[in-house]
Amino acid sequence: MTVVLKVGGSVLTRKSEPETVDEAALGTVAEAVAGALAGDSPAAPAAPAVGDLVLVHGGGSFGHHHADRHGVTRTAGLHDASAITAIHAAMTDLNATVVDALQGAGVPALPVAPFAAATRGADGTLALATAPVETMLEEDFVPVLHGDVVAHAGEGATILSGDELVVALARALGADRVGLCSGVPGVLDEDGDVVDQVGSFDAVAGALGGSDATDVTGGMAGKVRTLLDLEAPANVFGLEALGAFLAGGNPGTSIRRDR
Numbered sequence: 001m002t003v004v005l006k007v008g009g010s011v012l013t014r015k016s017e018p019e020t021v022d023e024a025a026l027g028t029v030a031e032a033v034a035g036a037l038a039g040d041s042p043a044a045p046a047a048p049a050v051g052d053l054v055l056v057h058g059g060g061s062f063g064h065h066h067a068d069r070h071g072v073t074r075t076a077g078l079h080d081a082s083a084i085t086a087i088h089a090a091m092t093d094l095n096a097t098v099v100d101a102l103q104g105a106g107v108p109a110l111p112v113a114p115f116a117a118a119t120r121g122a123d124g125t126l127a128l129a130t131a132p133v134e135t136m137l138e139e140d141f142v143p144v145l146h147g148d149v150v151a152h153a154g155e156g157a158t159i160l161s162g163d164e165l166v167v168a169l170a171r172a173l174g175a176d177r178v179g180l181c182s183g184v185p186g187v188l189d190e191d192g193d194v195v196d197q198v199g200s201f202d203a204v205a206g207a208l209g210g211s212d213a214t215d216v217t218g219g220m221a222g223k224v225r226t227l228l229d230l231e232a233p234a235n236v237f238g239l240e241a242l243g244a245f246l247a248g249g250n251p252g253t254s255i256r257r258d259r
C-alpha cells in the first residue's frame with residue numbers, strides 16, 4: 001500500500017504571519033503519521049496499515065510570502081539567483097522543521113529538496129527524478145518533499161507547487177491512495193457543505209467556479225481537475241480527519257473519475 005499525502009501550507013503555518021509555523025497543527029500531523037505507521041489506527045482498526053508513505057508539504061507563510069514579494073508564479077519566472085535562493089531557503093527551513101517534528105514523534109522522516117530533482121520544460125511540463133524517493137521507501141524511510149522553486153526552460157525559475165509533486169509522485173510510484181490534508185474539510189458545495197464524492201468536474205463546476213482553466217493560484221478547482229486525472233483514488237479533507245485517512249478511511253471528499 002503506497003500512500004502519497006500532502007499537508008497544505010495553510011495547515012502547517014499561520015498564513016498571515018511570515019515564516020510562522022503552527023506548532024500545534026504540526027504536532028497533530030506528526031502524531032497522526034506516527035500512529036498510522038505504528039498500526040495504531042482507532043478510527044478504522046480493520047483497515048490495512050499504511051505501507052510506503054511519501055509526504056509533501058506546501059509553502060504557507062514561508063514560500064508564498066517570498067514568491068509574492070518577487071512576483072514569481074508557476075508560469076512567470078525570474079532569473080534573480082539570490083531571490084530564487086531565498087525562496088528555496090525558506091522552504092528548506094520549513095521542511096527541516098517538519099522533518100524534525102516527525103522524527104521527534106518517531107517517524108523515520110528524511111528531507112527531499114525537489115529543486116535539485118526537478119525541472120520544468122518550456123511547455124510547463126514537470127520532470128521529477130524519483131529514484132531517491134524510491135530507494136528511501138525501500139529502506140523504510142518516509143521521504144518528505146515540499147513545494148519549491150524549479151529551473152524552468154525559458155523562464156529562469158518558477159514555483160513548483162506541492163500539488164504538482166503529489167501528482168508526479170503518485171504516477172511514478174503507482175500510488176494506491178492520495179490524500180490532500182487542507183485548510184477546509186473537503187470540496188464544498190454552494191451551501192458550504194462537504195461534497196462526499198466527485199466523479200467528474202462538471203458535477204462540482206458550479207461550486208468551484210466552473211471554467212477555472214489555468215488556476216495559477218492553486219485553488220480547489222485545479223486540485224479537483226488534477227486529482228480526477230489520477231489512477232489512484234484521492235481524498236481531500238481537513239486536519240481533524242488526517243488520522244481517519246491514514247487509517248484507511250475515506251474522510252472529506254473522495255475524488256475518482258467515473259469509470
Ligand code: IP8
Pocket residue numbers: 009057058059060062063064067087091146147148149159160161162163218
Ligand atoms: O503551497 C508552494 O507550494 P504549495 C511553494 O503547495 C512555494 O503551492 C515556494 C511558494
